[in-house]
Amino acid sequence: MNTLILRSVSAATLLLSVSTAALAQDALSDEIIVTGSPLVRSVDEAITGVSVLSGEELSNRLAGTIGETLKNEPGVSSTFFGAGASRPIIRGQGGDRVRVLTNGIGSIDASSASPDHAVAAEPAQAERIEVLRGASLLRYGSSGSGGIVNVIDGRIPTELPEDGIDGAVRIGASSVDNGREAAGSIDFGAGNLVFHFDGTIKETDDYRIPGFAESARLRALEEAEEEEEHHDEDEDEHGHEEEEEAFGRLENSQTKSTALTGGASYIGERGFIGFALHKFDSDYGIPGGHSHGEEDEHHDEDEEEHDEDEHEEEHDHEEEGEEQVTIGLDQTRLDINGALEFDGIIERLQFFGGYADYKHTEFEAPGEVGTIFTNEGYEARLEAIQREKNGWAAAYGIQLRNRDFSAIGEEAFVPPTKTKQIGVYTFHEKEIGDFHLEGAARYENSSQENSVTNEDINFDLFSVSAGGDVHLSDAIRLGGTIFRTERAPTTEELFSNGPHLATEQFELGDATLDKEVATGVELAFRHREDGHYVTVNAFYTDYSDYIFETATGDEEDGLDVYQFTGADASFKGFEVQGGMDLAQLGDFTLKADALAEYVRAKTENGNLPRIPPLSILTGIEADSERFNFRAELDYAAEQNKLDAFEIPTDDYALVNLFATWRAPTGAQDVRLSLSVMNLLDDDARQHASFLKDTVPLPGRNVRFSIASTF
Numbered sequence: 026m027n028t029l030i031l032r033s034v035s036a037a038t039l040l041l042s043v044s045t046a047a048l049a050q051d052a053l054s055d056e057i058i059v060t061g062s063p064l065v066r067s068v069d070e071a072i073t074g075v076s077v078l079s080g081e082e083l084s085n086r087l088a089g090t091i092g093e094t095l096k097n098e099p100g101v102s103s104t105f106f107g108a109g110a111s112r113p114i115i116r117g118q119g120g121d122r123v124r125v126l127t128n129g130i131g132s133i134d135a136s137s138a139s140p141d142h143a144v145a146a147e148p149a150q151a152e153r154i155e156v157l158r159g160a161s162l163l164r165y166g167s168s169g170s171g172g173i174v175n176v177i178d179g180r181i182p183t184e185l186p187e188d189g190i191d192g193a194v195r196i197g198a199s200s201v202d203n204g205r206e207a208a209g210s211i212d213f214g215a216g217n218l219v220f221h222f223d224g225t226i227k228e229t230d231d232y233r234i235p236g237f238a239e240s241a242r243l244r245a246l247e248e249a250e251e252e253e254e255h256h257d258e259d260e261d262e263h264g265h266e267e268e269e270e271a272f273g274r275l276e277n278s279q280t281k282s283t284a285l286t287g288g289a290s291y292i293g294e295r296g297f298i299g300f301a302l303h304k305f306d307s308d309y310g311i312p313g314g315h316s317h318g319e320e321d322e323h324h325d326e327d328e329e330e331h332d333e334d335e336h337e338e339e340h341d342h343e344e345e346g347e348e349q350v351t352i353g354l355d356q357t358r359l360d361i362n363g364a365l366e367f368d369g370i371i372e373r374l375q376f377f378g379g380y381a382d383y384k385h386t387e388f389e390a391p392g393e394v395g396t397i398f399t400n401e402g403y404e405a406r407l408e409a410i411q412r413e414k415n416g417w418a419a420a421y422g423i424q425l426r427n428r429d430f431s432a433i434g435e436e437a438f439v440p441p442t443k444t445k446q447i448g449v450y451t452f453h454e455k456e457i458g459d460f461h462l463e464g465a466a467r468y469e470n471s472s473q474e475n476s477v478t479n480e481d482i483n484f485d486l487f488s489v490s491a492g493g494d495v496h497l498s499d500a501i502r503l504g505g506t507i508f509r510t511e512r513a514p515t516t517e518e519l520f521s522n523g524p525h526l527a528t529e530q531f532e533l534g535d536a537t538l539d540k541e542v543a544t545g546v547e548l549a550f551r552h553r554e555d556g557h558y559v560t561v562n563a564f565y566t567d568y569s570d571y572i573f574e575t576a577t578g579d580e581e582d583g584l585d586v587y588q589f590t591g592a593d594a595s596f597k598g599f600e601v602q603g604g605m606d607l608a609q610l611g612d613f614t615l616k617a618d619a620l621a622e623y624v625r626a627k628t629e630n631g632n633l634p635r636i637p638p639l640s641i642l643t644g645i646e647a648d649s650e651r652f653n654f655r656a657e658l659d660y661a662a663e664q665n666k667l668d669a670f671e672i673p674t675d676d677y678a679l680v681n682l683f684a685t686w687r688a689p690t691g692a693q694d695v696r697l698s699l700s701v702m703n704l705l706d707d708d709a710r711q712h713a714s715f716l717k718d719t720v721p722l723p724g725r726n727v728r729f730s731i732a733s734t735f
Contacts, residue, residue: 033201033436035306050272056068058071058077058155060126060157060175062164062345062463064256064410064645066081072494072504072505072506073492073549073562074099074157074549074571075156075157077153078094079153080152084685085655085685085700089108090148091146092112092144096113097642099562099600100598100624101114101158102201102602102713103299103711103713104119104140107312107313107720108279109135109352110140110142110253111143113134114702115171115174116158116171117624117636119635122170124172124175125144125146127146127178128176128178128362129443130176130406131379131501133145133380133400133428141356142352143381145356146176147176147284149284150208150210151222155174157175158562159335159508159545162510163450163452163467164424164467166424166448167446173544174653178627181301182299184219184292185292186212193733194209195208195730199229200728201702201724202230202279202723204228204230207226208223208224208225215446219299220286220287220288220289221289223286224283224285224534227280227283228280231278233273235703235721238272238275239718240315240719240721241675242675243672246672248721250627258418265528273607275720277311277349278310278656279313280310280460282307283305283306284306296363296364298363299362299363300361300501301353301359303356303357304356304358305356305670306355308352308353310351310352313653318565322676348438350388350395351391352388353385355384355385356382356385358380359380362376370411373410374407375407376408379719380402383395383398385400387434389435395436396433398432399429399431400429403426404425404427405424406423406600407422408420408421408422417454418455419453422449423447424447424448427443428444429443430443430444436523438523438525439520439522439532440476440522442470442473443474445471449467450466450467451467460564461495462493463474463490463492466488466489467488467489470486471486472484472664473514473515474515475516482519483645484540486511488510490508491506492505492506493505494549502550502552505546506546507545508546509544510543510545512541512543514541514572517532519536519538521533521674524581524582525584527715529584529715530574531582531584535588538591539591541571542564542569543568543569545566545596548564557603558603561601562599563598563599564597566597567594568594571592572590573588573590573592573628574589575590576669576670592628596625596626598623598624598625603619603620604617612649612651615718617646618643618644618646619641619644621639622637622639632668634671639662642657653683654685655683656682657681657682657683658680660678660679661678662678663675672718676709676733679722680703683698683700684698695731695733697730698732699729703726706725709722
């Protein structure tokens, strides 16, 4: 499909939808947000970017990883490292700047250390997923400076189930990867006790791709390099031969995961206390090659010593070896949650705690262990909610985090480290007529210790934010937030010194790095009336000593050397979301919606790498009591604002179709869903992925699921 036509259609649909207002998700406007502030707020009352994925929308977007499940939410992209590992990127920020939580406590894994590390959270068990964009660190710590993702799965019951028992079952299948999935959960009560059990099993084969695994741009570069190297001799035999490239299916992209949880709570008149024990296992392949520098050197020696036929055989064998890199992830986790209500000044005390023992093994070939990552840690948070008086509400909290992390083996690019954090914070809100004011502050002490050298680095961090909004009319609200936040460098940024094969870089940390300071502003506009709404969020953040990796021009172990450094940087952009009810056709309400998002990020010396381009999601749907039909166009523009060593990424437009049937009212709650993703089987690559030029998104995918709640 012609790119110009696609852009025109996308823009026209967006302008039509936004000019007449917004997405048909009115039911979410009053949904309570549990993430962010300890004080209760609804989605529609938020003055920073917030979105909630739940119900049928969550079912339609559900993917094998958190990143892919959320990538169509406002301001969200993903690291997409194949089907097994994909972490959210929020407004161009990723890694340690985006915290992924499970029921308010961090995932306690190694996912922020490398894009090939999966998040130890199961989206198939989620009841809802909340996404906070902007400065969300005041409650959750400096590692959430770019945003927060909270996966809420109900593993610790907080209320007695109706009729003594609640449950849900879901079975799904997908065509592009021969995927199969089964998930279920049940809560049942016995007096004041409520017991919870859930389980998920998922398995996929290598997924199908529309064409070559390597992008056209990368193949063209390789051809040019080979032509320059070989000149005119033996061009036919040594040149780039497309028929030898991976085509039609992405090898080593298979996945398998299981999750089991058991929990119990005591529910009293003034509160509850509960716990849950969770076991998560995931095995997945790393597609796109994962070779070692030493292997590259050995390959060069073989080229000189062997004749042409032997070289080709050796090359084929090496390619097969690269395709066999797999990861085995195991986590055992204990969570505790409780709350108690009072009659005095303090209205409520609430406690969140989690402990996890995590192990991540990278296999260079079947049975051949390459690197083992371990992370044993805990996190606890205690909050006191002050009773509202004269329009003033407040909350106070303390948070503790501890991490004991190690990497042993060929990819041990960071030494064993210990991280300790303690933070105290407070939130305040005040209602003055039509004005709503908010303020928050946090102090955090962060300590990182290199267990090899016994070097201990401490940071004192202060962060503040203030904002408010005003009701200009019953339908229009205008708000904004200003903030100044501080983030400590991570152990990877401080102490890295070795080959990081997932990113094909030799990484060097810098123990002299200073803390990162962000000063920013976000403006929010909300317009909502019956049948339509529009939401606009615009942001600008100025960083002092923003920490990122930059190429030094040197080479070590066959890998380009990248040095962590600090420089002034800026991030700016917007999210616009809108839609409307178009018409009533019999039992069906016809609706249109649109979402556009953009982020621009650069330092004083140039563009930052892997920043998502402008993207637009437009859709039209017909909804009735029994049926829902939806068609959408997911468009990402070309990204040509690049770091020095990046390859441009072509634009793409994916057509997706969804159909849902709901059981008649009064029958058991049953829902059948059928969807076709990437209907036209187009080649699509996410610029934010390290593997974008060797690992495309899946091709046409027919998905089916049946879900029931009782």
